[in-house]
Amino acid sequence: MHPDNSRRVLRLRGHHLLCLLGYRGMGYSAEFCTNMTSIYETLRQEPGTWVELVGGPDDLCAYYPKDQHSHCEGTVHERDEDVLARLGLRIGTRHRWKNIVRSVARHIEQEAISSICSTCPWEPYGVCREGVRLVRAGEPLPPVARST
Numbered sequence: 802m803h804p805d806n807s808r809r810v811l812r813l814r815g816h817h818l819l820c821l822l823g824y825r826g827m828g829y830s831a832e833f834c835t836n837m838t839s840i841y842e843t844l845r846q847e848p849g850t851w852v853e854l855v856g857g858p859d860d861l862c863a864y865y866p867k868d869q870h871s872h873c874e875g876t877v878h879e880r881d882e883d884v885l886a887r888l889g890l891r892i893g894t895r896h897r898w899k900n901i902v903r904s905v906a907r908h909i910e911q912e913a914i915s916s917i918c919s920t921c922p923w924e925p926y927g928v929c930r931e932g933v934r935l936v937r938a939g940e941p942l943p944p945v946a947r948s949t
Contacts, residue, residue, distance in 0.1 A: 810851040815881030822932030836864040848899035856892040
C-alpha cells in the first residue's frame with residue numbers, strides 16, 4: 802500500500818457498505834473489478850481507512866462500464882437509505898471502516914440481506930450474506946482470489 806493511504810478518504814454510498822463485505826472478485830467488467838478489488842483490499846488490510854458516506858455515485862460507481870445500463874441512479878437510492886438507516890449513519894459523515902463493520906455486525910442480520918438486496922443481481926450468489934455472517938462472528942474477510 803502507498804504510505805499515504807492512511808490519509809485517503811474513500812467515498813461510498815450506503816448499499817456499497819454491504820456489497821464490499823461480500824465482494825469476492827465478481828463484477829461488471831475487468832476495470833470495475835480492478836477498482837473494487839483495490840478498494841476492498843485497502844479496507845480489509847487497513848480497517849482504519851476513512852470512509853465518507855455519499856448520497857449518489859461513489860468511488861465504485863466511477864468504474865461502472867459506460868456501455869452498460871447504469872443503476873447508479875434511481876431506485877438504488879432507496880437501498881442506500883435503507884442500509885444507512887439500519888446502521889444509524891448519515892450521508893455526509895465520515896467513519897473509519899472498522900467502525901462501519903462493527904455497526905454492520907450489531908445491526909444487520911445475515912437473513913436481512915435477502916430483503917434489503919432483493920433486486921440486486923448479485924444477491925442470489927449469497928456472498929453478501931456470507932460477508933455479514935463473517936463480520937457478525939468477528940471473523941476476517943477473505944482476500945480476493947487472484948485469477949491466473
